[in-house]
Amino acid sequence: MTLFLVQNAVLAAREGASHAGGYSDLARAGVAVVADAFALRERAVDRLASGIEPSGIDRLVSLALTPQTRVIWH
């Protein structure tokens, strides 16, 4: 499973944010937690909580095109 953070969801990924620990916990549990690099830059999120990886939106497309993948947008 991959949790791909876009738009304002990346605000919670900032190191020290109230819910950032939840994302780090997910990463430790084996979930790939990815944050849209453009959204991070757009919001000047420079430091991410541990376990969260920045990435381009092209990765979201690649994931969506991977066989047996369901994309659920929340």
Added chain:
Amino acid sequence: MTIGKNLTVAIMDPPYESATTATALRIIDAALRQAQVVTVFAYEGAVSMTMKAQQPHANPVKGTTVEQEEHPTTKDWIAGLFALARQTGAKLDWINCGLCVDERGAGETIDGPRRGSPKDFFEAVKLSDGVIVIPTH
């Protein structure tokens, strides 16, 4: 490009009102560089994204003229996506839900989009390797 891959994206938000608009177009842009066929089903307010009558405007708060402001329009962004598709050899099939077009008076569009229905969306989904439905709120 990932040979033979098909992606379908469904969008709902009207332009200029939600962060999902730019995100969706970025996804479609990225998809046109990876997939062979990208189908977009524009439902509800999203059908307004391709309206031919959209116009840029000046910005009186910033004191810019129309020319200086270079205000984006979604119709131009989408025209750019059709141009990208021609460049990459991918097919962009942009379908505006017809009933949504009718009730919004959004029938005059740029070149490229076509009128369709939920049936077209389902037919595209059946042929797709991936489907992304971006909800509205």
Added chain:
Amino acid sequence: MKILSIVDTAYRATLEEQDDTILWLNHALRNNGAEVSILLSGNAVNYAVRGQDAAGLAFGDRRVAHPPRLDEDLARLIAAKVAVFAVEEDIRERALPADSLVAGIEKLSRAGIPEAIERFDQVWRW
């Protein structure tokens, strides 16, 4: 292909559309052969309450001729063999009267959602 459509937002534009556009879309997909199921969550669970009445709305002399009848639309979906689920906790939190729910709605606990999702090829949240 089994499709689960999650409907979370409720009463959005239902008066001017005279429908819930997502229930409508899924009924249209069903009419075109799609094997869809619906999961009502959040405020959308209220669609399952019988007796909703939006009649009488007018703007000047412009009346809304056919106000939405969302409970009946759900009943029609169920009659068309569309499985309609509703999140149990969302029903309870909103104190929906148990004896006033549309017949045939299946309750699903929040904890049961991940397992339920596994049964579907596509899961779309609208």
